[in-house]
Amino acid sequence: xxxxxxxxxxxxxILVAMLIVNVFTSHQFLTIHDGHLFGxxxxxxxxxxxxxxxxxxxxxxxxxxxxxxxxxxxxxxxxAVACLLIKDLSDQNAIGAVLLIVAVxxxxxxxxxLWNGTLVAVVGIQPIIATLILMVAGRGLAQLITDGQxxxxxxxxxxxxxTGFFLTLPVAFLIAMAAVALTAVLTRRTALGLLLESVGxxxxxxRLAGIRARRITMMVYVVSGAFxxxxxxxxxxxxxxxxxxxxxxxxxxxxxLAVVIGGTALIGGRFSIIGTVIGALLIQTLTVxxxxxxxxxxxxxxxxxVIVVALCLSQSPVFREKVFGRFKSRPAVRAEVTA
Amino acid sequence: xxxxxxxxxxxxxxxxxxxxxxxYRPNAKYIPILATLVLLLAMYVGxxxxxxxxxxxxxxxxxxxDNAVLLVVAIGxxxxxxxxxxxxxxxxxxxxxxxxxxxxxxxxxxxLLVLPLVLVLGALLGSGMGAVIQYFKVxxxxxxxxxxFLARGLALYINQESIPIRDKLWVTLSDLRIPLFDGVxxxxxxxxxxxxxxxxxxxxxxxxxxRNVYAIGGSADxxxxxxxxxxxxxxxxxxxxxxCAALGGVLFTINSTSGxxxxxxxxxxxxxxxxxxxxxxxxxxxGYVFGTLLGVMVFGLISTIxxxxxxxxxxxxxxxxxxLLFGFIVLQRLVTRRAR
Numbered sequence: 001x002x003x004x005x006x007x008x009x010x011x012x013x014i015l016v017a018m019l020i021v022n023v024f025t026s027h028q029f030l031t032i033h034d035g036h037l038f039g040x041x042x043x044x045x046x047x048x049x050x051x052x053x054x055x056x057x058x059x060x061x062x063x064x065x066x067x068x069x070x071x072x073x074x075x076x077x078x079x080a081v082a083c084l085l086i087k088d089l090s091d092q093n094a095i096g097a098v099l100l101i102v103a104v105x106x107x108x109x110x111x112x113x114l115w116n117g118t119l120v121a122v123v124g125i126q127p128i129i130a131t132l133i134l135m136v137a138g139r140g141l142a143q144l145i146t147d148g149q150x151x152x153x154x155x156x157x158x159x160x161x162x163t164g165f166f167l168t169l170p171v172a173f174l175i176a177m178a179a180v181a182l183t184a185v186l187t188r189r190t191a192l193g194l195l196l197e198s199v200g201x202x203x204x205x206x207r208l209a210g211i212r213a214r215r216i217t218m219m220v221y222v223v224s225g226a227f228x229x230x231x232x233x234x235x236x237x238x239x240x241x242x243x244x245x246x247x248x249x250x251x252x253x254x255x256x257l258a259v260v261i262g263g264t265a266l267i268g269g270r271f272s273i274i275g276t277v278i279g280a281l282l283i284q285t286l287t288v289x290x291x292x293x294x295x296x297x298x299x300x301x302x303x304x305x306v307i308v309v310a311l312c313l314s315q316s317p318v319f320r321e322k323v324f325g326r327f328k329s330r331p332a333v334r335a336e337v338t339a
Numbered sequence: 340x341x342x343x344x345x346x347x348x349x350x351x352x353x354x355x356x357x358x359x360x361x362x363y364r365p366n367a368k369y370i371p372i373l374a375t376l377v378l379l380l381a382m383y384v385g386x387x388x389x390x391x392x393x394x395x396x397x398x399x400x401x402x403x404x405d406n407a408v409l410l411v412v413a414i415g416x417x418x419x420x421x422x423x424x425x426x427x428x429x430x431x432x433x434x435x436x437x438x439x440x441x442x443x444x445x446x447x448x449x450x451l452l453v454l455p456l457v458l459v460l461g462a463l464l465g466s467g468m469g470a471v472i473q474y475f476k477v478x479x480x481x482x483x484x485x486x487x488f489l490a491r492g493l494a495l496y497i498n499q500e501s502i503p504i505r506d507k508l509w510v511t512l513s514d515l516r517i518p519l520f521d522g523v524x525x526x527x528x529x530x531x532x533x534x535x536x537x538x539x540x541x542x543x544x545x546x547x548x549x550r551n552v553y554a555i556g557g558s559a560d561x562x563x564x565x566x567x568x569x570x571x572x573x574x575x576x577x578x579x580x581x582x583c584a585a586l587g588g589v590l591f592t593i594n595s596t597s598g599x600x601x602x603x604x605x606x607x608x609x610x611x612x613x614x615x616x617x618x619x620x621x622x623x624x625x626g627y628v629f630g631t632l633l634g635v636m637v638f639g640l641i642s643t644i645x646x647x648x649x650x651x652x653x654x655x656x657x658x659x660x661x662x663l664l665f666g667f668i669v670l671q672r673l674v675t676r677r678a679r
Contacts, residue, residue, distance in 0.1 A: 137661020
C-alpha cells in the first residue's frame, strides 16, 4: 500500500503502460543498428531532452515559488544566436569554434535569465509578469537576430548535439542526464536544495535566518535561462536551422506540466528532480505514443488533455479519497473506534 | 466607514501634529489604480504631443472596439484572480467558441440557438474547471491548463481552417454602427464590452457575491470559518470566466464574421497582464474591475501608438510591446512602493 501512496506511482505506472503499448505498435522498440541503440525507446529519450532541460530549470524556479514563462523565447534566441554565428564561420565543421559558439549562446541565455532574476528579486515584480515581458519581447528579439528568416547551417559538430550518439546513447539525452545529475548532486548533496526550499517557503523568513534569498532567487532564473538556452541549441541542431517563430513554442506549459506531474508544488518550498525527469519522459512518451497508436493528428491535443486530466485527478488526494475511499477497508479507523 | 478609519488616535491629540499628515494621501488601496491612470494619461498626452492626428476622438473610441474581446475576457479573469486563482483556458475557450459558432452557422443552425448554446458551453467548461479546483483540490494553474488543452483540442478537432460566417444576423450585427457624438460611431462589440465592465463592477462592489469573492481572495480559510459559501463562490468565478471567454469568442466572430481554431492563442496571458497592470494582485483579494479596464486600455494604447508610428515591422512591434510593458510595470512598482 505504501507504493500506491507514493506521488510518483501513477505517473510511473502510466509511463510504463505507454511504453508497453509502444512495444507492440512500433516497428522497432529497441534494437542495435549502425553500432548504437535504435528504436522508439531511443527516439523518446532523444526527443525528451529539450523538455527535460527546460523542466529542470523550471523545477528550481518553481521551488522558490516563482515561474518562468520566458523559456520558449530564450530557446528561440539561443538557437538564433548559435546559427547566426556558425553561418559566418569559414569552416562550419571546426569543432573548437562550434564549441565556443555553443558556450556563447548559453552565456547569452544565462544573461537573459539574469534579467528575469533581477526583475523578480531586485525590482520585486511578480514572477509570472516579470518573465512575461521576456516571453513577449524575446521572440521579437529572436526574429530580429535571424532577420525574420530561417537560418540554415551545415555544421556536423553542431548537428551532433541533437542527432549524435555516444556510448550507444543519444548525445542529447546524455546532455540532459548530465544536467540532471549535476543539479541533483548540487541540490541534494549540498545545502543548496535546503536553501532553495527555504526561500520558496518564505523569502522573508529565510532572509532573517541569514540566507541570501535575493541572490538565490536570481541564481535559479539564471540556471533556468541557461538550461533553456541549451534546450534551444538541441532543438535547432536537430533541424540544422534556427526557426525563431516555432522554436520552443508553448514549451513553458509542457515544462510546468512535467514539474507538476513530478510532484513539485506550484506554491514552492518543495521540489523533486527525479519527479520532473519522469514528468518530462511521460509527456514525450505520450506525444510519441499518440502518433504511434494511430490517433489522427487533429485529435492529438484532445487525447493529451484526457490523459492530463486523468493524471492530475489521480494525484489529487481528495479525489482518491472520494472515489477510491469507499472501496478500501479501514482497519486503522476501526481499531481507534473500538479502543 | 471613512470617519472611523480617519479618526485621529488619542495619542496624536496631545502630541504636536505631524506636519506630514497634512499632505493629501489617497487611500492606499487606490494607489495602484491611480498610478495606472496617471501613466495611461501620460502615454496619451505623449502620443498627442508626438503623433499627428492622434487628437482625433476616434482614437479613444476605437480603443474599445479593437480591445473588446480582451476586455471581456480580462473582466472574467479579474473575478478569478480576485479569489487568488488563475484561468489559463480563456484563449482556448475563445478558439472553441469561434470555431463552433462558425461551424454551426455554416451548417444552417438558427443563430438565436447558436448564440446561447456557445455561451452556455463556455460557462459549463468554466464551472467544470471550478468544480475540479474546488472539490478535488487540483491547483488552478494545472486544472485550467488541462482545460486549455481540452478546449483547443476540441477546436482543432472540429475544424483547423478559418471558417467564414455568412449568417444574416451575424453580418447585420457586424455592420451595425452606433452613433455617439459629432458623427463618431462605434461598433456593437465595444458597447457590449462596456456593458460587461459596468455589470462586473456593480456585482463586485454592491453584491454579497462580490464581497465573498474578495473574502476568499483574502483568506479562503477565514471565509469558510465565517460561514461564507466558499465552494459555490469559487465554482461561480470560474463559470463567469468561462462565460466571459465564450462571450469574447462570440464578439470576435461578430467583429470578423469568421471563426478560426487558433484565434485567441495567448489571450490568457494578455488578460492576466492587463489585470496586473490595473493593480489586481495575483495573490488575490485586492483589485478593481476599473483597474482591469485601465490595464486593457494600456495594452490597446501601446499597439495604437505603434500603429501610428507606422514604420515598425512585426519583430519590433513585439519588442516595443515588451519594453513598454516593462517600463510600465516598473514605474507602477516604484510608485506603489513609495506610497507604502
